[in-house]
Amino acid sequence: MSLYPSLEDLKVDNVIQAQTAFSANPANPAILSEASAPISQDGNLYPKLYPELSQYMGLSLNEEEIHVNMALVPGAPSQGVVARPSSMVIKQGIREVILCKDQDGxxxxxxxSIDNGIFVQLVQANSPSSLVGLRFGDQVLQINGKNCAGWSSDRAHKVLKQAFGEKITMTIRDRPFERTITMHKDSTGHLDGSHHS
Incomplete structure (x- = not known):
């Protein structure tokens, strides 16, 4: 399951995947026009499909700049560092889940509804929502492609109740208000805490 930093990134990735899948299928007829740019053999569709993104928000996003600024920097091996358990790691991202209603609908x-956002208040055990990984505190950004910003709790429940039972698509931001506090006890018995947001 992919996580995206913003809703726009998720939507752009969905469009690019759909376009790539369509162009990769030999059964689809080629649509040619005089204004279309030739597609290079390297398979890199990004600069051809979205040339205006090369200067997105004043950032130079050409291939050379990306390779220069995204180079891997080797780090010194660390000794004595204890890794946190994976359940404590906060992954702030946006994901899309698809669920269906159970036999009771x-x-x-x-x-x-909290501060013009819709948040998960309760997930019942072994329900369709729990099976797709929804958790307390997750923010619902969209239900079946409709933005939920400004909705009341009643409106969100009404949309879910009226939704087609076989496929409900929800765009979720993973626990945006979640914080981790790690407590350490030293040899003298004193506690020390660190806050991770």
Whole structure:
């Protein structure tokens, strides 16, 4: 499952994947026009499909700049560092989940409107919502392609109740308000905490 830093990144990636899949299928007829740019043999569609993105928000996004600025820098091996358990790692990202209603027509989810956003308030165990990985505190950005910003809890529940039971698509931001506090006890018994946001 992919995580994206913003809703726009998720949508752009979906469009690029759809265009790539369409052009890779030999059964699809080629659409030629005089204004179309020739596609290079290296398979790099990004600069051809979206030439205006090469100067996105004043950033130079050509291939040379990306390779220069994204070069891997070798680091010194660290000794004595204890890795945190993976369940404590916060992955702030946006993902898309697809779920369906159970035999009772329910998805096992209660939503709450907080500060013009819709958040997961309750996920019932072994429900369709729990099976796709929804958790308390996740923010619902879209339901079936409709933006949820400014919705009330009642409106969100009404949209879910009226949704087609076989496929409900939700765009989720993973726990945007989640924080991790790690406590350490030294040899003298004193506690020290560190805050990770």
């Amino acid at each position: 329910k998805i096992g989810l209660r939503l709450k």
